Amino acid sequence: MASHVFLVGFLAITCSIAMASDESPLQDICAADSIAMASDESPLQDFCVADLNRSVFVQADDLFFKELNLTSNTSNAVGSLATRVFVTEFHALNTLGIAMAGIYTPQNSSYEYVLRSLIQMERFLPLPAIPKPLFIVTPFLESHIQAAIKCSKEHGMQIRIRSGGHDYEGLSYISYQAPFIIVDLVNLKSITIDVESSTAWVQAGATIGQLYHAIAKKSLTLGFPAGVCPTVGVGGHFSTGGYGMMSRNYGLAADNIIDARLIDVNGRILDRKSMGEDLFWAIRGGGGASFGVITSWRLKLLHVPETVTVFTVNRTLEQNATKLVHQWQYVSGKIDGKLLLRLFLRRINSSHEGKETVKASFVTLYLGGIDTLLPLMQESFPELGLVRSDCIEMSWIDSILYFAGLRGEPLDILSTNTPWLTGTYFKGKSDYVTEPISETGLESIWKRFLKYPDEITDMQFSPYGGRMGEISKSATPFSRRAGTLYSIHYGVKWKEEGISAMNRRMRGIRRFYSFMTPYVSKNPRSSYLSYRDLDLGVNNKGYTSYEQASIWGLKYYGINFKRLVHVKTMVDPDNFLRNEQSIPPL
Ligand SMILES: Cc1cc2nc3c(=O)[nH]c(=O)nc-3n(C[C@H](O)[C@H](O)[C@H](O)COP(=O)(O)OP(=O)(O)OC[C@H]3O[C@@H](n4cnc5c(N)ncnc54)[C@H](O)[C@@H]3O)c2cc1C
Ligand SMILES: *[C@@H]1O[C@H](CO)[C@@H](O)[C@H](O)[C@H]1NC(C)=O
Ligand SMILES: *[C@@H]1O[C@H](CO)[C@@H](O)[C@H](O)[C@H]1NC(C)=O
Ligand SMILES: *[C@@H]1O[C@H](CO)[C@@H](O)[C@H](O)[C@H]1NC(C)=O
Ligand SMILES: *[C@@H]1O[C@H](CO)[C@@H](O)[C@H](O)[C@H]1NC(C)=O
Ligand SMILES: *[C@@H]1O[C@H](CO)[C@@H](O)[C@H](O)[C@H]1NC(C)=O
Ligand SMILES: *[C@@H]1O[C@H](CO)[C@@H](O)[C@H](O)[C@H]1NC(C)=O
Ligand SMILES: *[C@@H]1O[C@H](CO)[C@@H](O)[C@H](O)[C@H]1NC(C)=O
Numbered sequence: 001m002a003s004h005v006f007l008v009g010f011l012a013i014t015c016s017i018a019m020a021s022d023e024s025p026l027q028d029i030c031a032a033d034s035i036a037m038a039s040d041e042s043p044l045q046d047f048c049v050a051d052l053n054r055s056v057f058v059q060a061d062d063l064f065f066k067e068l069n070l071t072s073n074t075s076n077a078v079g080s081l082a083t084r085v086f087v088t089e090f091h092a093l094n095t096l097g098i099a100m101a102g103i104y105t106p107q108n109s110s111y112e113y114v115l116r117s118l119i120q121m122e123r124f125l126p127l128p129a130i131p132k133p134l135f136i137v138t139p140f141l142e143s144h145i146q147a148a149i150k151c152s153k154e155h156g157m158q159i160r161i162r163s164g165g166h167d168y169e170g171l172s173y174i175s176y177q178a179p180f181i182i183v184d185l186v187n188l189k190s191i192t193i194d195v196e197s198s199t200a201w202v203q204a205g206a207t208i209g210q211l212y213h214a215i216a217k218k219s220l221t222l223g224f225p226a227g228v229c230p231t232v233g234v235g236g237h238f239s240t241g242g243y244g245m246m247s248r249n250y251g252l253a254a255d256n257i258i259d260a261r262l263i264d265v266n267g268r269i270l271d272r273k274s275m276g277e278d279l280f281w282a283i284r285g286g287g288g289a290s291f292g293v294i295t296s297w298r299l300k301l302l303h304v305p306e307t308v309t310v311f312t313v314n315r316t317l318e319q320n321a322t323k324l325v326h327q328w329q330y331v332s333g334k335i336d337g338k339l340l341l342r343l344f345l346r347r348i349n350s351s352h353e354g355k356e357t358v359k360a361s362f363v364t365l366y367l368g369g370i371d372t373l374l375p376l377m378q379e380s381f382p383e384l385g386l387v388r389s390d391c392i393e394m395s396w397i398d399s400i401l402y403f404a405g406l407r408g409e410p411l412d413i414l415s416t417n418t419p420w421l422t423g424t425y426f427k428g429k430s431d432y433v434t435e436p437i438s439e440t441g442l443e444s445i446w447k448r449f450l451k452y453p454d455e456i457t458d459m460q461f462s463p464y465g466g467r468m469g470e471i472s473k474s475a476t477p478f479s480r481r482a483g484t485l486y487s488i489h490y491g492v493k494w495k496e497e498g499i500s501a502m503n504r505r506m507r508g509i510r511r512f513y514s515f516m517t518p519y520v521s522k523n524p525r526s527s528y529l530s531y532r533d534l535d536l537g538v539n540n541k542g543y544t545s546y547e548q549a550s551i552w553g554l555k556y557y558g559i560n561f562k563r564l565v566h567v568k569t570m571v572d573p574d575n576f577l578r579n580e581q582s583i584p585p586l
Contacts, residue, residue: 131176164237175579193217215301222301239283240530243462259271265574291572328461331381343486346458432487432528537581
């Protein structure tokens, strides 16, 4: 059983962080990128689970290990003993399992390679600069996760849970509260679609691309509302929200989850019924990592028409982009929920020699055909000047490829999901807008956008309203519902290496964020959890008070923060599952 790093296809889908080539409508989000194939001689063959000698583990004396005090410094001899002990005990707890979990310790030559493959945010490379895990576990069975929780709890190690690895701050593979281990769910990715009941079970290690592909293989009139980039993992994405091109019609991914399996801090496997409605509520938007390890989700699949329509209309400042963006703010949240006009803003060379301009791209999905879309646009947004030749009819699954910048590729590309390093560094932040920004306001935003490329590379405006606004603010931990016009995503990207190049961008995007203050939500200014941002505040290494955590808690969850703290207090009073922005218990 080879490790995931070798399950590469000929193409890897790399996400957003790739610098723009001018090919696709959402090129900044996703780009297809070919990578060198790993050689057949897998350096990880050593880890083949079948090689492990189980009789050794059966003899492991559980009590003996418990006597050891292994919480101390892990980079010295005690630490490596802790690791050895853990590994042995881990297997001892799994003697009944059919397959063994893969374990990569620093002693193995492949450790660095595996760790590197987990790191999707290159800002966290080079490796020597980051705190590293004692080892990486890749479970094949839920029992492996139970064992990982039990053992790391006993030995005072922290756990980092990784599904797709897209966390903006790397919290699925970095801990500043070492010692820690990584539980990488890459081998838990099976998907079962039940067309008759329009439901699906999807394991947490699957990607949204694999989910979309699996649905399309069974039915062309079922879909699921989640994000755009196929390599995003369902474990992190669904537990933090999950906004996508169908969200105005169907809400977030989290709004369409009907059951889940979760392993709690005591190693118990729970489903919706046994975990209870409070915990089930918390993991649908409150972030999974504070509450347990989610191993799978049950989803309500939703109807998609056989034919949908997509278009990307671009307008520069010279082509009245300011007026159009201004108008878009009044239209995009009110029109038919079947229509989602996302707006991407980029800097490009203008037609005037030596000058730059802003290009606004209106990237749109309509759940219907061109003949109904055109009159709808003519009635609600004639200023855009949409014409029939801008529009393309296709199946919903082809629209997934289109928005991912993979149009024309075989559908299989959605399943060959090894994200790879792209050579681009990235930092993101987010905001919500509740009052339309005036034309003058937009003009000053463009001015700064053009003047300071070190502050910002691109912005995405994602419209709310429709179904997003109908769901109650407390139905899930995600509270940005009625009254929110749209969200803003800010990104700064760079290729230059080194700390000072990085610091320039980190300081830059913070300045831009500060500049945006008058235009965005207030009291508190809120942010989208999926676009995690440690600038908003972090937990202390020890105890963190409710008041302190409220600083970022209210930004992410609004009125729901309090209930999240109550759930946390109930299910993990000792705060075993914690990270820099986890929910603290009371
Ligand atoms: C290129 C790119 C495109 C994106 N596009 C969109 C988009 O279109 N819409 C949108 O809403 N968001 C989008 N996001 C944000 C994305 O939804 C979040 O980063 C999400 O958390 C990623 O999930 P993951 O499983 O890939 O990440 P991970 O890094 O694996 O996990 C993220 C967090 O969830 C925790 N976690 C992961 N799995 C589990 C589990 N099984 N149980 C408990 N906790 C778990 C991790 O510990 C970590 O704290 C995008 C991000 C990137 C980098
Ligand atoms: C619009 O801009 C995007 C992004 O730069 C580009 O990929 C696309 O081809 C453009 N579309 C049209 C119709 O010009
Ligand atoms: C497995 O371990 C047992 C006990 O240490 C040992 O006797 C046996 O030879 C080992 N088997 C293999 C195949 O290494
Ligand atoms: C374990 O080690 C820590 C730090 O070295 C120490 O504070 C603690 O008292 C020890 N616990 C036991 C049970 O020996
Ligand atoms: C841990 O041990 C290493 C090597 O023995 C040492 O360099 C480091 O300072 C120690 N760290 C702590 C926190 O004690
Ligand atoms: C790597 O791990 C495997 C399996 O756990 C083990 O057999 C092998 O000896 C390890 N290699 C090194 C260099 O530590
Ligand atoms: C911009 O708007 C003005 C007036 O509203 C109009 O006359 C002009 O044709 C528009 N330009 C473009 C390129 O659409
Ligand atoms: C924009 O123009 C500059 C020179 O003025 C050039 O170096 C750069 O490559 C151009 N960028 C694009 C995307 O064409």
